Amino acid sequence: MVLQVVSVHRPCASSGGERTAWSQHKAHFNDQNDDWDPKKAFMEDLAAEIEEWIQEGDQVIVGGDLKQRDQRTSHQGVLCRPWNAQLDLLMWPSLQEDLSLTGKPRAYFKPKMLISLNVRHVNAASKLAPRIPLLPPPRIKSMLDPSRQES
């Protein structure tokens, strides 16, 4: 059994800039004669790859940043595919919509910079999902400042 840990970054919608991630991806798809919207392409490709891993029997944890409809916010989140169960969405309600996944979102998403998880019993991957507590301080600064952590 393999645990696949994936870091993702979805570009935000086009802001008109030539050097944005969206523009880069769009240029690439145009070169491929493909009229895909980079955001849609991202979700479709990611879903396909996750499905591929799942079919192979892998465990999957996906974490990262999904630029949302509002370009000013970046939604961090993590999802985890537990053993022998539906893709279990721990955060990212919007990702659930986009990927048409089933199951109720677990109420955590936030336009902040940092998400952390403590995953217990990593050797027993089948027990990953029910044992993940969420410990997300928002900024690195707050992690480095002990007084804030104690407050």
Next chain:
Amino acid sequence: MAIPTRRQGLVCKRHGLKAPVAEKCYTATNNNNTAQAVGVVYQGDFFGPKQSDWLRLVSLNLDNLAIEINESKEVTLFQPILEHGIDILLLQELGLHWSNLSRTKQWRSRAERFLNPKCTWTLCSHNVHDTTGTWVQAGGAGILSHDKVSHFATGSGCDKAKLWRWTWS
């Protein structure tokens, strides 16, 4: 007598300190916090002491790394890995075109200045289709594993389009 119900999931299994929250900012989908709170806001809990059977995974949007090495952001990126025992760090928006940077400015060199290379496995890259020759490039994703878990990393890669929209390990 109330029948105890079995609870699972994040909300019911807290470890460590609970973060202060703004009570006005509860929403239907987020009962902990939102971005509208005044001042510093938190969601969830802080890093508490790490238990021996935990794998600590962090996802971080870097909002562009500096071209020069040893910048403050770089220091505050790597120090918490040691300080808080972060096992896996998921990175986004590194913002650099690694191929166009010198050897000392490469991601691996940066990591090795702070972390023992013998127990660090990392991969970061950029959109390889971009041939503009600039040092900076929007986007990018990376992954870093440190300490014991790094020895279990057997492979890594990126999305099939080589746009580095995601990195896996």
